[in-house]
Amino acid sequence: MIHLDNISKHNGHQILFVEASAALLRGEKVGLVGPNGAGKTTLFRLITGQDQADEGQVSVDRNTTIGYFSQDVGEMEGKSAVAEVMDGAGPVSEIAAELAGLEAALADPGRADEMEALIERYGEVQSRFEELGGYALEGRAREVLDGLSFTQEMMDGDVGNLSGGWKMRVALARILLMRPDVMLLDEPSNHLDIESLIWLEEFLKGYEGALMMTSHDREFMNRIVTKIVEIDGGVLTTYSGDYEFYEGQRAQKEKQQQAQFDRQQAMLAKELRFIERFKARASHAAQVQSRVKTLEKIERVEPPKRRQSVLFEFPSAPRSGEDVATLKGVHKSYGSRSIYDGFDFQVRRRERWCVMGINGAGKSTLLKLIAGASEPDRGTVSIGPSVKMGYFAQHAMDLLDGDLTVFESLEHAFPQAGQGSLRTLAGCFGFSGDDVEKKCRVLSGGEKARLVMAQMLFDPPNFLVLDEPTNHLDLMTKEMLIKALAEYEGAMLFVSHDRHFLAALSNRVLELTPEGVHQYGGGYTEYVERTGQEAPGLRS
Structure with a gap:
């Protein structure tokens, strides 16, 4: 559905991607991981077309709908939370708005001369609205908001009165109600209480489209994703399995690379000692030259990139009473x-x-x-x-x-x-x-x-x-x-x-x-x- 082919991207002096490739296939649930600033949000922006790659190609299958939830939810006010969520439901929300406009026009005595045309149009729009499941839309919107822990009062009150954390939930609910072909979710688990988190888990497990998400909640990731795409040093590496499996695979890969690096360093040190020892002896000149040329051709093994954070050790706290x-x-x-x-x-x-x-x-x-x-x-x-x-x-x-x-x-x-x-x-x-x-x-x-x-x-x-x-x-x-x-x-x-x-x-x-x-x-x-x-x- 979505393919990233040899993409390169700079952000000022920072190199985010260097000839990186990955794919999101139909029905896949992918966790996107990497250190802060590695380019996870940039990758989402490249897929949605909000940003462009410097080189390479980002291709999305034709007629693929994408729902993107980001931490930047924008301004929200003047509507109820339910109305705001329904507005994100794609074509059906536009038809709902036209239906509401036609109902107002039909009740307006000043437009009596247009009545015939209005009634005809109302019939067409109503039929289309029914076809798209419009009358069930509000019920579905309330169900999603309920899952995200909204009370009835919060659903019907002005969304502008909600805190930033609750507005985030409204923005997330819009994407969930939309049920696009692809969901890109940037930290959906932030600002959620444990009940909402578990409800969202179940919702995403039952979602049949493709999903790519970031999350700082390992349990949440483990229960949903079946593939990990890691961003590290400008490269995209794909691992099959959940987050826990990825961690084990990454640690094993790091260990193997370290062992390979250590072996090569030992071999290089031995060769350099030979060259140093015999470079001044004419009898060994041919051997020395041969070894120098061999060393120049050897492809160097890089040491593994270490991402372990420094472990913080508590100074001893004074003892309290019982x-x-x-x-x-x-x-x-x-x-x-x-x-x-x-x-x-x-x-x-x-x-x-x-x-x-x-x-x-x-x-x-x-x-x-x-x-x-x-x-x-x-x-x-x-x-x-x-x-x-x-x-x-x-x-x-x-x-x-x-x-x-x-x-x-x-x-x-x-x-x-x-x-x-x-x-x-x-x-x-x-x-x-x-x-x-x-x-x-x-x-x-x-x-x-x-x-x-x-x-x-x-x-x-x-x-x-x-x-x-x-x-x-x-x-x-x-x-x-x-x-x-x-x-x-x-x-x-x-x-x-x-x-x-x-x-x-x-x-x-x-x-x-x-x-x-x-x-x-x-x-x-x-x-x-x-x-x-x-x-x-x-x-x-």
């Missing part, structure tokens, strides 16, 4: 909506609680109460002796000083630290080379999240309160964070929609449901086994 945080008889309401009513909860040393619950269940509210960012209406929240808390919330990213560079921010936070240790810290969190000189105001959401996390973990607290810490992190940074937190000895309370993160780090589960609060010993994996569901909102 009781880290205690809530007694906590009541909390927002207007007429009661979130907590006489809630008791305790976090003890070395416990790692993940908090589960649908949107509005009170997950972030609980974290705010414990972090002191919100007060209970009644009841008490107490933090234990010797507890040093680190609180990561999405709004923390807005508190960065836009005029400081990444490195200046770290220096400002840790004036006593040496430059070397701060550069190592920056490198662990994905800031290398000139990246440390970027001003905070120009950082992406992911870069801001990494910087806030670096500041929080360099002088480690013994109690981490984390609200969606992986939201903007790429796969490699996420893996580094999981490995680092696995060694962390303090207490944790966190909310995340990333199932790999939940399974790797939790040893307790707090489930918030309309029927009440449930506590589970054992981590997320045990919770799934016991309840038979990956999230509370999925219970039948």
Whole structure:
């Protein structure tokens, strides 16, 4: 359906693709992977014709419809979320608009003299609308929005009143409703709660068209894709299998290439030693010349490109007391909506609680109460002796000083630290080379999240309160964070929609449901086994 043949592409001085080739075939589900800045979004733009290759050819089969979801959703206002989603449904949405216009014209007394022509046209348009399943369109649009966790009020309210994250869901719903021949999805798993993520998983599994997507959620990728296209160093390499299989294949390939490189280096060193030793002896001149010529002709094996991020090691956190945080008889309401009513909860040393619950269940509210960012209406929240808390919330990213560079921010936070240790810290969190000189105001959401996390973990607290810490992190940074937190000895309370993160780090589960609060010993994996569901909102 889509073929990329020997494409080359420069972006300023940066070379993105060099004679790269790949294909997306009918019905295939492909994961597009590669380090940040490798050119994943550029590849989508080349396929959709928003960008042009410098050399080579991008060909799309005739009459192929493409739906492209990107992180740049544009302006949305003045319509309901349902209307905005229906507008993306291709020809049927245009016919729906004409039908609405004709209905208004038929009700207009000033156009009585056109009535015959209007009625005739209305019949034609209505027939075409029915043929295309137009009357089922609104139902389908609401079904998709419901799957993405919209309430009826949100569906019917002005889309302009929604936050950026919810507008992203509207833009995604437009593509899903459209059901094009090909879907290009750039980070569709961002901004979704776990229930929406699992619903989207099922939707995409049942989608019969071709799919190419990027995602920083490995579990999501593993369950959907059957092929990986990797962008690395300007080259596109295709692997059969899911993300986990790709990781294993890539590691094996890297190991083989390293062994090949080491063997060749040993052989070259041996030959060079012979040349050095005998180059001055006339008796060995012919042998030396022969070996020099042989070496000149040998095709050099390149060492493998290493993409491992630097592992961040926690300095030891000071030990806290056994009781880290205690809530007694906590009541909390927002207007007429009661979130907590006489809630008791305790976090003890070395416990790692993940908090589960649908949107509005009170997950972030609980974290705010414990972090002191919100007060209970009644009841008490107490933090234990010797507890040093680190609180990561999405709004923390807005508190960065836009005029400081990444490195200046770290220096400002840790004036006593040496430059070397701060550069190592920056490198662990994905800031290398000139990246440390970027001003905070120009950082992406992911870069801001990494910087806030670096500041929080360099002088480690013994109690981490984390609200969606992986939201903007790429796969490699996420893996580094999981490995680092696995060694962390303090207490944790966190909310995340990333199932790999939940399974790797939790040893307790707090489930918030309309029927009440449930506590589970054992981590997320045990919770799934016991309840038979990956999230509370999925219970039948």
